[in-house]
Amino acid sequence: MNRTDALAVVREAITQVVPDADLAALGPDDTFRDALEMDSLDFLSYIEILGERTGVRIDDADAPLLTTLSGSADFLVARVR
Numbered sequence: 001m002n003r004t005d006a007l008a009v010v011r012e013a014i015t016q017v018v019p020d021a022d023l024a025a026l027g028p029d030d031t032f033r034d035a036l037e038m039d040s041l042d043f044l045s046y047i048e049i050l051g052e053r054t055g056v057r058i059d060d061a062d063a064p065l066l067t068t069l070s071g072s073a074d075f076l077v078a079r080v081r
Helices: 005-016 032-034 040-054 060-066 069-080
Strands: none
Touching: 005 040, 005 069, 032 040, 040 060, 040 069, 060 069
16 A cells, blocks of 8 residues: 555545544644544544554554554555555
8 A cells, every 4th residue: 555545545534433524634743633623432433444444453552653644644554465
């Protein structure tokens, strides 16, 4: 998976969890919690959707890597074959 594809998957997952999210205003290093007011349950749903869409197992220890667009995209590029 390349970075463009990874960002598309991340944006789609965010939209499913926070339908009214203004993705255009979301910077690459803005945390989802602050920028989108994503709570813990929303974040867990987001992680679940990422795993389902990509077939990647996402462990609890991976969660801190997935809190931003950049971090999520980097994670997927590194893990999706």
